[in-house]
Amino acid sequence: MRKSISFFVGFVLFVSLTLMTGCKREKTAQQPVLTDYEQTMTNQDTLAVTQLVDRFFGFIENDQLAEAVAMLYKMNEEDVYQEPQLLDNEQMQKVMNAYRPFLPIRSHRIDYIKFYSAHDNEVKVTAIMEEATADRPEMTTVFYFKPYDYMTNWRLCTFSSDDGNRRIISNAETDSMQQRYSEELEQKKAK
Numbered sequence: 001m002r003k004s005i006s007f008f009v010g011f012v013l014f015v016s017l018t019l020m021t022g023c024k025r026e027k028t029a030q031q032p033v034l035t036d037y038e039q040t041m042t043n044q045d046t047l048a049v050t051q052l053v054d055r056f057f058g059f060i061e062n063d064q065l066a067e068a069v070a071m072l073y074k075m076n077e078e079d080v081y082q083e084p085q086l087l088d089n090e091q092m093q094k095v096m097n098a099y100r101p102f103l104p105i106r107s108h109r110i111d112y113i114k115f116y117s118a119h120d121n122e123v124k125v126t127a128i129m130e131e132a133t134a135d136r137p138e139m140t141t142v143f144y145f146k147p148y149d150y151m152t153n154w155r156l157c158t159f160s161s162d163d164g165n166r167r168i169i170s171n172a173e174t175d176s177m178q179q180r181y182s183e184e185l186e187q188k189k190a191k
Contacts, residue, residue, distance in 0.1 A: 037117045048154045049113055049147045053123055056145075056156060057108040060127075065103070069095050073155040075148060080119040084148050084155045095158060102141050105129055111142075112180070118149040122159075 052071070059068035069092050073084035087095065111124040123145045130139040146157040 035116055038115050041115045045115065045149070045154070046113060049121075049123060049156075050110060052147065052154055052156045053108075053110055053125060053145065057105065057125070057127065060099070060103070060105050061107060063104070065096055065099060066092075069099070071156055073148065073157045075119060075146065075157050083150050084157050087158070091158075102127065102129060106131060113147070119146075121147045121149070123147055 056068050056071050059065070059071070069087065072087050072092075072095060074087055074091060075084050076082040105127045107128045109126050109128075111126055112122075114122045116122070125143045125145070126140050127143060128138050128140050132138040144159040146159050148155045148157045
C-alpha cells in the first residue's frame with residue numbers, strides 16, 4: 001500500500017513539474033528576443049522610418065516616381081558602416097524601370113518595421129494597385145526597404161538581392177511579425 005501511495009505521489013509530482021516546465025517554455029517562446037540595438041530604439045525611430053516610407057509612397061501615389069526614387073540610398077556593400085549614398089542616375093533609372101509595371105499605386109500600408117542593427121533593418125510595405133471590388137480582392141504587391149540609421153539620421157535604402165541583401169524576417173516568420181507590429185501599434189495608440 002505504501003509503495004502504491006509513494007508511486008502515486010511521485011507520479012503526480014512528475015506530471016506537475018512537467019506541466020509547469022512546459023508552460024514556462026511556452027511563455028518564453030512567445031516573447032521575441034531583442035538585440036541590444038533594438039532595445040535602444042524609441043518611438044521616434046519608428047516614426048522617422050514610417051515618415052520616410054509614407055513620403056516615398058506619397059510621391060508614387062501622386063505619379064511622382066522620379067521624386068520617390070530620388071529619396072533612395074544605396075548601402076556600401078563592401079563596408080556597411082560607411083555613409084549610404086544617394087542612387088546615381090543609372091541606379092535611379094533601374095529602380096524606376098522596376099517600379100513602372102506596378103503603377104499606378106493607389107495606397108500602401110506598412111506591414112512591419114523590424115529593427116536589428118544600424119545597417120540591418122527591414123520594412124515590409126504592401127502597395128495597393130487596385131482596391132477590392134465585389135468581384136475581386138484588392139490587387140497588391142510587396143516592397144521591402146532597408147532603413148539605415150547613419151549618425152542618428154534615417155535613410156531609406158534599396159533592398160536588392162542582386163547586391164547580396166537578405167531579408168531579416170524569413171517567410172515563415174512574416175505573419176507573426178506583422179501580427180506583433182500591429183499589436184505594438186495598437187498599444188502605442190492606446191497610450
